[in-house]
Structure formats: structure tokens, C-alpha cells
Amino acid sequence: MSIPSKVTDYMSQHETDFVRRLQEAVGIPSVSGDPASRPHVMEMAEWIKNELTTLGATVTLKDLGKQTLEGKEIQLPPAILASVGSDASKPTVLIYAHYDVQPAAKEDGWDTDPFKLTYDKDRDCYHGRGSTDDKGPLVGWINVLDAHVNTGTKLPVNIKFCLEGMEESGSVGLDKLIVEESQPGKFLxxxxxVCISDNYWLNTSTPCLTYGLRGISCFELTISGPKWDLHSGVFGGTVYEPMTDLIALMSKLVTSQGKILVPGVYKSVPPVTEDEKKLYDALHYSIDDIDTAAGANIALSDDKVTVLMGRMREPSLSLHGIEGAFSGPGTKTVIPPSVTGKFSIRLVPNQTTKEIEELVEAYVTAEFEKLNSKSTMKIEHSESGEPWYTDPNHWNFKAAERATLAVYDKKPDYTREGGSIPIALSFSDALHVSVVLLPMGRGDDGAHSEKEKIDRSNYLKGTQLLGTYLWEVAKEVSKDVK
Amino acid sequence: MSIPSKVTDYMSQHETDFVRRLQEAVGIPSVSGDPASRPHVMEMAEWIKNELTTLGATVTLKDLGKQTLEGKEIQLPPAILASVGSDASKPTVLIYAHYDVQPAAKEDGWDTDPFKLTYDKDRDCYHGRGSTDDKGPLVGWINVLDAHVNTGTKLPVNIKFCLEGMEESGSVGLDKLIVEESQPGKFLxxxxxVCISDNYWLNTSTPCLTYGLRGISCFELTISGPKWDLHSGVFGGTVYEPMTDLIALMSKLVTSQGKILVPGVYKSVPPVTEDEKKLYDALHYSIDDIDTAAGANIALSDDKVTVLMGRMREPSLSLHGIEGAFSGPGTKTVIPPSVTGKFSIRLVPNQTTKEIEELVEAYVTAEFEKLNSKSTMKIEHSESGEPWYTDPNHWNFKAAERATLAVYDKKPDYTREGGSIPIALSFSDALHVSVVLLPMGRGDDGAHSEKEKIDRSNYLKGTQLLGTYLWEVAKEVSKDVK
Structure with a gap:
């Protein structure tokens, strides 16, 4: 049985309420990376608990303990474990989303208050931190519950929610919880x-389902020399300067054209076949899409397949910045004593974080030795996550595809994503079931940027999509059983 | 006639008062680079005016107009023009110092409140921002006036003070004032x-006189690409990244060993002669001095002459940092849209800022073209100052040497300084008289750092030195006239 029209009608009639609900959620600045905002992350958890409880869910806020952030020990946001229904005759769908957001401040260049969901009439979209990443989808699921409860419609599946408040800050504590809660008799x-709605369409018009994600290894490369800031007039030309060595090493990691220079880094990447190339060629995508999303004509290639492979099936290395050096406006002519370069590598199957971290460490160490400097070097790995790849022919994907067809009247693109959502792999590994990534937002949503938005239609149709998916899962599973 | 003993006795008897005076001065956080601190810079000017007026000087606070800082138009701190005496039979000594300081905050790593002069018993020194750069010397001159006035001793010279409040922020407005006030009939x-006390001994035990300074050219190299922050997962491997290009260009400026890679940059530097090498060899200096001052064993060479030449007669290039990239602790996996690398070159005779700026611009532009990137590049010059060199055999230096012998019982080293005090050249050019740099502090004072200090003995003996210098100038000039 498909999703009942009374449910979808309710959704159409309550769009204003759904927007208001998202407005409330975006209004809570639940920035997980900033200790000062931690109370707001907690507030966000309470807000969700209240919404879900009101709609009949059984909700537990799972204490994940403490973490040390900027020298202070503070409470981690809880994982929200919630369930709706426990009918043994129905399949249980596990839904993941996160309720924390990236930092945002008006000064970063936002045209609007980042924590006030603001409608943009010209583009028919809503601006705000978390609008698309990941409060839009999370609130979408709440809307789905709302529409069923308030039309007196029984859900066709049981739902388990696993919602976290640390996704933007390394998902501290969650992996352990997933492993524990996946044991026999436990919550998961x-x-x-599993259904995760935390990524984006490839372009701005074609829905997609995602069956692969890149992994990530983050690095911090520190060069130290003097004990304190030195005056560059007094000491310039007389001492080894850490910045010179750090810049030299960082310049040896990647070329302008994006080729990673760490020897051996491409060894575990399987060569591309002509058949695989055809998959990328079939996707609804053009170089214009990338230039539009980036706001400038900066694609590495004019060939769509090359660019898509660069995102989906090749590793990449980005230099993010330097800690400890002068970073303000104007001039400060000091020699900084210790500087830390930040960079990360996105990994693809069959690379592993361990392999890549060892290769980078060996290479950087050897290159540093060549510099013959009296400075000292240290390289550390921070966050990391393995790449993930799953079977796109599983019934979980079929259900998502049929839901997409029903709502958008379009067959979705099947994509692999350049970003990293390590939790997809965690669920795969712990539960041994299919994980589908069913995005709500578009490729130009600007997650993490000062332009973050969600289109009104993506939010509202997205809510319908998530609801319809549940009914299609039920249908698929009943077929499966027959 | 030498400095009367009643004056030096008064100085010995009023050490506590002199320290209290410096304490007051350091207590005013006159940071010129921070618009929020501008009222304190103004407060500092008023404090000096009050001190000088009380001691009989005629003081004018010279309005230098406004500047635009961080987008706001704010009042510049005044130049303080003050005179003591107008006896046509006496020579007039022009004294320069500055009353603004570098930024400082406890969080930068200060062990003490940077704006509270704090005595360190173990090292017999005073910590605090401005203690040595340049409030110690400035207050030293006030102490000299104090000791003469309160012992009823007529000064052997007329004094003109030119004190500025923007030295740490490019001396905005001062050059123009100096040119104007040097015209016939005007103040200067x-x-x-001219006597400037705004540099340091080469080591920690031998006083010095300085007859040369390096110039400086500051550069801001900007690479821009996307219009906003991009997610490195979604865009990594698909677009040209500005950071990659900036790091590549910055890595081509200087080697670990300090050799500048900009072609032609050494062309105007005269080759060193064996006689010149002997000058450096004679200086009281060792590799230990530099390692002590830097807090680590990081000297570029084990040869004293090579290191001294690196500071005094060779250009150097330092990389200071990057604006626009991630610079905080932890991880932020974005591709920043526009990044600006900051670096500066210290210049020596016969280099000119114009020549060096043209060479750097041409080189960086050519190297950027080689990268074949779709990003855009812009290079700008910010602060700059020409190198300066004067005759160390002038009577002005003889007077300073004899004062040093009288106070320290040591012949001073004759040094050229690695830092840049463009004002020395401004006075030379405008007034066509000898400029001596007569430092008060030691080579390990850590100006601009979070370790800034002045030794108690340097402050107190330094006050005697400045006073004695005035009497020796009078003696030299009377000899000169005979």
C-alpha cells in the first residue's frame, strides 16, 4: 500500500506549520564546535525530545560522557534514541540525522542572521545555519510523524531514531554507542x-540516492623553532623560521591541478573501467553546476566525467589553513615560533585511513629532513573516517527510488558523494544492513558556508519524500518476504 | 663640563620614583593598531604632555588628522612637539621616541598582566608591554628632565622632543609633519x-651605538577563486583551490636557510670586503646570544660573522601568515575562497623599496602563471621604509660613546640593526644632521613578544646614559666650534 493521500494532503495543508517548525530549530544556535554554544546544543536536544514525545515517540537522551574542548572538560550533547512503534510484523527503519551545526557569525559574510530562518523571495528558499545541514531533514522526519499522527494513520514501519549532536565535531562518542546498541537485545x-538524510543532490534539479562516500584523514603538521615570537627585523636572516619550513612542506603535498604528491597514495585506488565511466556520464550534471555552486569558473576540467570522478572515486587533498601564524588584517612583522598546517585527504575505496596516514607521515618526515632545518617537526592525525560503498541494487534503494519517482516524477541519479559521513560506515559495520543516503537538499545549498540555504520546494517535497520512503520500504519488505 | 654629580646623585636617589613613573606609563594600554585602544593612545599623549609641562617644557599636541582603520574613520594620535630651552648659544638636540605599543593580551602567553609593570626578582627586570619598546627610553628622557629641574641644574643643550603615537602602526602622518616642521623657521x-632610543644592544652586556638600519617592504599576496567557503568533501578534487596556489607561491620566496629566491634581489647589495668582515668579528657577540634571545638553538650558522652579516648587511625574507584561511585550533575542512599571504623583506643599502617591490611583483606574477590555475592573483605592497646608514665617526656618535664609557665603563659596540626604524631616515633626509641610535635595552628584551621586559639596571643606568649624552653633546659642539 502506498502512502495514503490523507497523509500527503495533510502535508500540503500544513506547509506553514512545517516552516515554522524549521524556524524554531534553526533559531537554536546548536554549534557543537564552540564550548560557549554547548548549552544551545543541549537546548536543541530537549526541543527534539519534546517534539518527538508530543508525537508519541519513546525518547531517551543517551549520556555520552564528557569531552575536553579548548582546555575545558564539558558535557557531550546526548545521542537521542527514540522509537515509534514496535509491531513485530513490520520492518524497523533506523533513521539518522544530526541536530548540531557548523559555526556561523554575521561577520563571516552572512547577508542575514544565520540563526534566524529567513525567506528569500527571489530564490524561493530559506537561509540559515542548519537549514539544509541537517535540521531541514531532521525536522522533515518530525513532520512525517506529525502528518501520520494527526491524520490518525498508522505508520507502515516501526521507526528508530538515532540523532546526534556532535556530527560537525567528530561525532565524539557515537561509534561506541552504535556498537553497544547493536548488540542482541539492544536498541538498534x-x-x-538505515536511512540517512545528510547530503545533497548532485545538481539543482535531479534527486539522487547515494551509495558511496569518501573517507577522510585530517592532519596537523607542526613546525617549531624559537620559544616565542621573534622580531623579523632583529632575527630575519639569522635563524631558521618555522613558517618557511611549514610552507615548504605544505607546497609538496598537492599540485594546483589537484594531483596528490604523496608517493603511493593512489596505489589502492582501482583503475577506472569504461563501464564505470559510463555511470558518471549518465548522471545529470554539467560543468555549469559546479561553477554555479562555487560561484566562479574554477572547475579543474571541462570534462564532466573527469570532474565527477574527481569528486566520487578519486582521493583529494585540501590545505585548510595555518594555526599559530599571523591571520589578521594588516601587517604584523613577527616570526611566529610554532605553526601548525591543517590539511585533509578525502579517501576512496580501497584506501584506508591507516595506510594513508602512514604514507603521509613517512613522506612529510622525509621531505622535512631534506630541508636540513634546525626547526622541529611533528605530524598528527586528528579526525578520520574510512570510505564507504554499498550495493545500490538493494531493496532499500529500490524503496527510495520509488519514493523519488512518486514525489518528483523523476528517476533519481545514483551517486557517490565526495564528502564524508563516517556514521554510514559505522551503521553498515555494526548492523550489517543496507544504508541508503536519501538527500533532501540541492547541490548548491552551501552547507558549512555563509550562504547555507534550503529551497522551499526541497524542504516541503523532501518531507513528502521521507514519508513516502517509509511506505515503499514496507512494500519492498513485504515483497521480499513473499 | 661633564654632567654634574648632583644630577647623577639625584638619579640614584630617585630610582623608586623613576620606576613608578614607568609603571604609570606601561599601565596605559596605548596600542595603536587596535581601534578600540585608540582612546588609551590619546590618554598616553595627555599623560606625557602633563609630565613634560610640569617639568617646564613647552608642549604642543600636533593633530595629524584621521585614518581609516578596520573600516572606521578614527582620529590619529597626535605628534607631541615639545621644547625645553631656547638658548641660541647652546646646540639643540632633537629627541625622538614613540608612546604607542604593540598589541598584547594575557592569552598570548604573558606570565603577567602585560599592562602592569611587574618586577621579576630572579632576573632583576620589569615585564610589561612597552617596558623596553619604547616607554622605557621615553620615560628615561622625562627622568633626565626631572633630575635637572629638581636639582636646579640648567640643561647644557636645548631639547626638542618629537614623540609619536603611531610607530607600531606605520607612523601614519609623521613623515609629512617632519618635512613641514623642518622648513626654515619651523619647529625642527x-x-x-638627532638621538633616537628605540633599539637594543646586540647582546645582553655590551652597550652599543647604531649607525645603520634595514629597510622593509611588506607584501600581501592574494589568491581568489570560489565566491564563498566550499566544503572540501564536495569540492575537493573538482576545483582549483586558492590555498594550494598561495602555498605554492609562498614556498618559492625563500629557502629554509634564508636565501631569498626572488631573482635580482641581491643585485644592489655590495659584496662584503675583508675589512668589513673585521667590523663584525670585533663585535661582542656569540651564537649563544642569538640562541638565548630566541630560546632555542636555531641560528642559521655557527659562524658569528655570517650570522651578524645576515642581520646587519644582508636582506632577509620572512613569511608571517595567511589571512582568510582557517587559523583556529582543531579541524575545519573548508576550502577558503580567498587567502592572503603576508610576507616582508628587510632591505639593506643600496636596495630600494621600489626596486624590490618591482622584482617581487614580476617574479610572483611569473610563478603564478606557471601554475596554470583558474584562480586569480593580486599582489600589493603595504608598509615600507628605505634602509638607512650614517657616518659613525660624527661627533654625535663620539658624544654617545663618551657617555657610554662614563656610565658603563665600556666602549660601545658600533652596530647596524636588522630592524627598521624608517623615522631615522626621515630625520636624516629632512634635517641633514647626524642621527644616532642610542639604545637603552638589551638584545634579549623581546620587544613585540609576550616576554617583553627591561632590565632594572638598563632602565636606571639608561636614564643616566641619556642625561650624560646631552652633556657630552654640549662638550663636542663646543670643541667643534673652537
Missing amino acids: NGVAC | NGVAC
């Missing part, structure tokens, strides 16, 4: 499939 | 010599 055990 | 016209 026995789910039939 | 007719001075016999």
Missing part, C-alpha cells in the same frame, strides 16, 4: 535498514 | 643632531 538490534 | 629647523 534488528533494524531492517 | 636648526637642530644640531
Whole structure:
């Protein structure tokens, strides 16, 4: 049985309420990376608990303990474990989303208050931190519950929610929880499939389903020399300067054209076949899409397949910045004593974080030795996550595809994503069930940027999509059983 | 006639008062680079005016107009023009110092409140921002006046003070004032010599006189690409990244060993002669001095002469940092849209800022073209100052040497300084008289750092030194006239 029209009608009639709900959620600045905002992350957890409880869910805020952030020990945001229904005759769908957001400040260049969901009439979209990443989808699921409860419609599946408040800050504590809760008799055990809505369409018009993600290894490369800031007039030309060595090493990591220079880094990447190339060629994508999303004509290639492979099936290395050096406006002519370069590598199958971290460490160490400097070097790995790849022919994907067809009247693109959502792999590994990534937003949503938005239609149709998916899962599973 | 003993006795008897005076001065956080601190810079000017007026000087606070800082138009701190005496039979000494300081905050790593002069018993020194750069010397001159006035001793010279409040922020407005006030009949016209106390001994035990300074050219190299922050997962491997290009260009400026890679940059530097090498060899200096001052064993060479030449007679290039990239602790995996690398070159005779700026611009532009990137590049010059060199055999230096012998019982080293004090050249050019740099502090004072200090003995003996210098100038000039 498909999603009942009374449910979708309710959704159409309550768009204003759904927007208001998202407005409330965006209004809570639940920035997980800033200790000062931690109370707002907690507030966000309470807000969700209240919404879900009101709609009949059984909700537990799972204490994940403490973390040390900027020298202070503070409470981690809880994982929200919630369930709706426990009918043994129905499949159970596990839904993941996160309720924390990236930092945002008006000074970063926002045209609007980042924590006030603001409608943009010209583009028919809503601006705000978290609008698309990931409060839009999270609130979408709440809307789905709302529409069922308030039309007196029984859900066709049982739902388990696993919602976290640390996704933007390394998902501290969650992996352990997933492993524990996947044991027999525990909360996550026995789910039939997983649905994550935390990525984006490839372009701005074609829905997609995602069956692969790149992994990530983050590095911090520190060069130290003097004990304190030195005056560059007094000491310039007389001492080894850490910045010179750091810049030299960082310049040896990647070329302008994006080729990673760490020897051996491409060894585990399988060569591309002509058949695989055809998959990329079939996707609804053009170089214009990337230039539009980046706001400038800066694509590495004019060939769509090359660019898509660069995002989906090749590793990449980005230099993010330097800690400890002068970073303000104007001039400060000091020699900084210790500087830390930040960079990360996105990994693809069959690379592993361990392999890549060892290669980078060996290479950087050897290159530093060549510099013959009296400075000292240290390289550390911070956040990391393995790449993930799953079977796109599983019934979980079929359900998502049919939901997409029903709502958008379009067959979705099947994509692999350049970003990293390590939790997809965690669920795969712990539960041994299919994980589908069913995005709500578009490729130009600007997650993490000062332009973050969600289109009104993506939010509202996205809510319908998530609801319809549940009904299609039920249908698929009943087929499966027959 | 030498300095009367009643004056030096008064100085010995009022050490506590002199320290209290410096304490007051350091207590005013006159940071010129921070618009929020501008009222304190103004407060500092008023404090000096009050001190000088009380001691009988005629003081004018010279309005230098407004500047635009961080987008706001704010009032510049005044130049303080003050005179003591107008006896046509006496030479007039022009004294320069600055009353603004570098930024400082406890969080930068200060062990003490940077704006509270704090005595360190173990090292017999005072910590605090401005203690040595340049409030110690400035207050030293006030102490000299104090000791003469309160012992009823007529000064052997007329004094003109030119004190500025923007030295740490490019001396905005001062050059123009100096040129204007050097015209016939104006305030600075007719001075016999200039004394600047705004640098340091080469080591920690031998006083010095400085007859040369390096110039400086500051550069801001900007690479721009996307219009906003991009997610490195979604865009990594698909677009040209500005950071990659900036790091590549910055890595081509200087080697670990300090050799500048900009072609032609050494062309105007005269080759060193064996005689010149002997000058450096004679200086009281060792590799230990530099390692002690830097807090680590990081000297570029084990050869004293090579290191001294690196500081005094060779250009150097330092990389200071990057604006626009991630610079905080932890991880932020974005591709920044526009990044600006900051670096500076210290210049020596016969290099000119114009020549060096043209060479750097041409080189960086050519190297950027080689990268074949779709990003855009812009290079700008910010602050700059020409190198300066004067005759160390002038009577102005003889007077300073004899004062040093009288106070320290040591012949001073004759040094050239690695830092840049463009004002020395401004006075030379405008007034055509000898400029001596007569430092008060030691080579390990850590000006601009979070370790800034002045030794108690340097402050107190330094006060005697400045007073004695005035009497020796009078003696030299009377010899000169005979």
C-alpha cells in the first residue's frame, strides 16, 4: 500500500506549520564546535525530545560522557534514541540525522542572521545555519510523524531514531554507542535498514540516492623553532623560521591541478573501467553546476566525467589553513615560533585511513629532513573516517527510488558523494544492513558556508519524500518476504 | 663640563620614583593598531604632555588628522612637539621616541598582566608591554628632565622632543609633519643632531651605538577563486583551490636557510670586503646570544660573522601568515575562497623599496602563471621604509660613546640593526644632521613578544646614559666650534 493521500494532503495543508517548525530549530544556535554554544546544543536536544514525545515517540537522551574542548572538560550533547512503534510484523527503519551545526557569525559574510530562518523571495528558499545541514531533514522526519499522527494513520514501519549532536565535531562518542546498541537485545538490534538524510543532490534539479562516500584523514603538521615570537627585523636572516619550513612542506603535498604528491597514495585506488565511466556520464550534471555552486569558473576540467570522478572515486587533498601564524588584517612583522598546517585527504575505496596516514607521515618526515632545518617537526592525525560503498541494487534503494519517482516524477541519479559521513560506515559495520543516503537538499545549498540555504520546494517535497520512503520500504519488505 | 654629580646623585636617589613613573606609563594600554585602544593612545599623549609641562617644557599636541582603520574613520594620535630651552648659544638636540605599543593580551602567553609593570626578582627586570619598546627610553628622557629641574641644574643643550603615537602602526602622518616642521623657521629647523632610543644592544652586556638600519617592504599576496567557503568533501578534487596556489607561491620566496629566491634581489647589495668582515668579528657577540634571545638553538650558522652579516648587511625574507584561511585550533575542512599571504623583506643599502617591490611583483606574477590555475592573483605592497646608514665617526656618535664609557665603563659596540626604524631616515633626509641610535635595552628584551621586559639596571643606568649624552653633546659642539 502506498502512502495514503490523507497523509500527503495533510502535508500540503500544513506547509506553514512545517516552516515554522524549521524556524524554531534553526533559531537554536546548536554549534557543537564552540564550548560557549554547548548549552544551545543541549537546548536543541530537549526541543527534539519534546517534539518527538508530543508525537508519541519513546525518547531517551543517551549520556555520552564528557569531552575536553579548548582546555575545558564539558558535557557531550546526548545521542537521542527514540522509537515509534514496535509491531513485530513490520520492518524497523533506523533513521539518522544530526541536530548540531557548523559555526556561523554575521561577520563571516552572512547577508542575514544565520540563526534566524529567513525567506528569500527571489530564490524561493530559506537561509540559515542548519537549514539544509541537517535540521531541514531532521525536522522533515518530525513532520512525517506529525502528518501520520494527526491524520490518525498508522505508520507502515516501526521507526528508530538515532540523532546526534556532535556530527560537525567528530561525532565524539557515537561509534561506541552504535556498537553497544547493536548488540542482541539492544536498541538498534534488528533494524531492517538505515536511512540517512545528510547530503545533497548532485545538481539543482535531479534527486539522487547515494551509495558511496569518501573517507577522510585530517592532519596537523607542526613546525617549531624559537620559544616565542621573534622580531623579523632583529632575527630575519639569522635563524631558521618555522613558517618557511611549514610552507615548504605544505607546497609538496598537492599540485594546483589537484594531483596528490604523496608517493603511493593512489596505489589502492582501482583503475577506472569504461563501464564505470559510463555511470558518471549518465548522471545529470554539467560543468555549469559546479561553477554555479562555487560561484566562479574554477572547475579543474571541462570534462564532466573527469570532474565527477574527481569528486566520487578519486582521493583529494585540501590545505585548510595555518594555526599559530599571523591571520589578521594588516601587517604584523613577527616570526611566529610554532605553526601548525591543517590539511585533509578525502579517501576512496580501497584506501584506508591507516595506510594513508602512514604514507603521509613517512613522506612529510622525509621531505622535512631534506630541508636540513634546525626547526622541529611533528605530524598528527586528528579526525578520520574510512570510505564507504554499498550495493545500490538493494531493496532499500529500490524503496527510495520509488519514493523519488512518486514525489518528483523523476528517476533519481545514483551517486557517490565526495564528502564524508563516517556514521554510514559505522551503521553498515555494526548492523550489517543496507544504508541508503536519501538527500533532501540541492547541490548548491552551501552547507558549512555563509550562504547555507534550503529551497522551499526541497524542504516541503523532501518531507513528502521521507514519508513516502517509509511506505515503499514496507512494500519492498513485504515483497521480499513473499 | 661633564654632567654634574648632583644630577647623577639625584638619579640614584630617585630610582623608586623613576620606576613608578614607568609603571604609570606601561599601565596605559596605548596600542595603536587596535581601534578600540585608540582612546588609551590619546590618554598616553595627555599623560606625557602633563609630565613634560610640569617639568617646564613647552608642549604642543600636533593633530595629524584621521585614518581609516578596520573600516572606521578614527582620529590619529597626535605628534607631541615639545621644547625645553631656547638658548641660541647652546646646540639643540632633537629627541625622538614613540608612546604607542604593540598589541598584547594575557592569552598570548604573558606570565603577567602585560599592562602592569611587574618586577621579576630572579632576573632583576620589569615585564610589561612597552617596558623596553619604547616607554622605557621615553620615560628615561622625562627622568633626565626631572633630575635637572629638581636639582636646579640648567640643561647644557636645548631639547626638542618629537614623540609619536603611531610607530607600531606605520607612523601614519609623521613623515609629512617632519618635512613641514623642518622648513626654515619651523619647529625642527636648526637642530644640531638627532638621538633616537628605540633599539637594543646586540647582546645582553655590551652597550652599543647604531649607525645603520634595514629597510622593509611588506607584501600581501592574494589568491581568489570560489565566491564563498566550499566544503572540501564536495569540492575537493573538482576545483582549483586558492590555498594550494598561495602555498605554492609562498614556498618559492625563500629557502629554509634564508636565501631569498626572488631573482635580482641581491643585485644592489655590495659584496662584503675583508675589512668589513673585521667590523663584525670585533663585535661582542656569540651564537649563544642569538640562541638565548630566541630560546632555542636555531641560528642559521655557527659562524658569528655570517650570522651578524645576515642581520646587519644582508636582506632577509620572512613569511608571517595567511589571512582568510582557517587559523583556529582543531579541524575545519573548508576550502577558503580567498587567502592572503603576508610576507616582508628587510632591505639593506643600496636596495630600494621600489626596486624590490618591482622584482617581487614580476617574479610572483611569473610563478603564478606557471601554475596554470583558474584562480586569480593580486599582489600589493603595504608598509615600507628605505634602509638607512650614517657616518659613525660624527661627533654625535663620539658624544654617545663618551657617555657610554662614563656610565658603563665600556666602549660601545658600533652596530647596524636588522630592524627598521624608517623615522631615522626621515630625520636624516629632512634635517641633514647626524642621527644616532642610542639604545637603552638589551638584545634579549623581546620587544613585540609576550616576554617583553627591561632590565632594572638598563632602565636606571639608561636614564643616566641619556642625561650624560646631552652633556657630552654640549662638550663636542663646543670643541667643534673652537
